[in-house]
Amino acid sequence: MEKFLTVDDLKVHFPTQDGVVKATDGLSFGLERGQTLGIVGESGSGKSVSSSAILGLHRGTSARVTGEIRLDGTDLLTLTEDEMRAMRGKDVAMIFQDPLSAMHPYYSVGNQIAEAYRVHHDAGKKETRKRVIEMLELVGIPQPDRRIDDYPHQFSGGMRQRAMIAMALINDPKLVIADEPTTALDVTVQAQILDLLQKLQREFNTAIILITHDLGVVAEMADDVLVMYAGRAVEYGPTKDILTHPQMPYTWGLLSSVPSLVADVDQKLVPIPGAPPSLLNPPPGCPFHPRCAHKDKVPGDLCFTVLPELLPGDRGEGHLKRCHLTEPEAIYQEEVVKS
Ligand SMILES: Nc1ncnc2c1ncn2[C@@H]1O[C@H](COP(=O)(O)OP(=O)(O)OP(=O)(O)O)[C@@H](O)[C@H]1O
Numbered sequence: 001m002e003k004f005l006t007v008d009d010l011k012v013h014f015p016t017q018d019g020v021v022k023a024t025d026g027l028s029f030g031l032e033r034g035q036t037l038g039i040v041g042e043s044g045s046g047k048s049v050s051s052s053a054i055l056g057l058h059r060g061t062s063a064r065v066t067g068e069i070r071l072d073g074t075d076l077l078t079l080t081e082d083e084m085r086a087m088r089g090k091d092v093a094m095i096f097q098d099p100l101s102a103m104h105p106y107y108s109v110g111n112q113i114a115e116a117y118r119v120h121h122d123a124g125k126k127e128t129r130k131r132v133i134e135m136l137e138l139v140g141i142p143q144p145d146r147r148i149d150d151y152p153h154q155f156s157g158g159m160r161q162r163a164m165i166a167m168a169l170i171n172d173p174k175l176v177i178a179d180e181p182t183t184a185l186d187v188t189v190q191a192q193i194l195d196l197l198q199k200l201q202r203e204f205n206t207a208i209i210l211i212t213h214d215l216g217v218v219a220e221m222a223d224d225v226l227v228m229y230a231g232r233a234v235e236y237g238p239t240k241d242i243l244t245h246p247q248m249p250y251t252w253g254l255l256s257s258v259p260s261l262v263a264d265v266d267q268k269l270v271p272i273p274g275a276p277p278s279l280l281n282p283p284p285g286c287p288f289h290p291r292c293a294h295k296d297k298v299p300g301d302l303c304f305t306v307l308p309e310l311l312p313g314d315r316g317e318g319h320l321k322r323c324h325l326t327e328p329e330a331i332y333q334e335e336v337v338k339s
């Protein structure tokens, strides 16, 4: 049975004067309604570019998008622009990191949410206003009947993020893409917003793609995790299994560098050495090899010459890793956890 959202061999390539930037290079994943997929990876790994493709945001640009993105059986890449517009905001909605830049400073918060509603509904002013107030109340804005007429700058950061969520959910979308939705917020507000998203997800049975740098957030929110490196999935599977039995060195590095996941206070945070590769000229073989501390355990020059496929590791069919190591579990337990 095909999943509610199925992304198959998605590629987003940007031709530039210096060559082709392969921002997304053969990404496949699936997501059911009511479930959350966390996408993690360092800056520039292709998280936003990939998820923007689902909303058709590369249309009309020089980007070359290929592969398939099927939502409830419909291939979104084959839709006409009119069909895509009808779907955007209604079936699929996006919550961005910084609501201040995503909201227009000269229109009231209420007007902007109302606009998002009226694009997809033939509703009168009164009915729309009622619906907007309902949504503001649902996302926890106090005195929504008054605050509806405030401008974005009159809202706190947390309230703006709530308003943004109200705007994204007002049309009851089946899929919500949340791109770093809480990065700009302090920890307490972050937790409230994540709680809110979970509550609304349960209520509306929404599928959520949650893009984040923070594996702690993933641990709280996501059913499955997809770890991206240089435009590709390098590990993909159930969150619990990935957090406790990660199967490849890049994920080991991510986990060791996240404060919220390092339970033992004496355990030191270890940043991943080096920087992500250029997507114009990624290294041959495994693109992580220049930074990988475990490549000496792979025989010959495989890591330097052959791109590993995304295949099951030691944890069964549902947990995939892109790495040549043959016994990752033993290496992780012996050399990473114990060190
Ligand atoms: N229009 C474009 N033309 C050329 N390259 C682009 C374009 N848009 C994005 N890229 C490149 O694609 C790569 C992936 O970008 P993307 O925004 O998806 O990263 P990200 O994983 O979301 O990073 P961050 O965590 O910083 O948000 C980057 O190297 C970026 O420079």
Ligand code: SF4
Pocket: 248, 249, 250, 286, 287, 288, 289, 290, 292, 293, 294, 295, 298, 303, 308, 322, 323, 324, 325
């Ligand atoms: S394939 Fe080789 S270089 Fe890449 S992560 Fe695995 S061990 Fe490291």
Ligand SMILES: [Mg+2]
Pocket: 047, 048, 049, 179
């Ligand atoms: Mg991004």
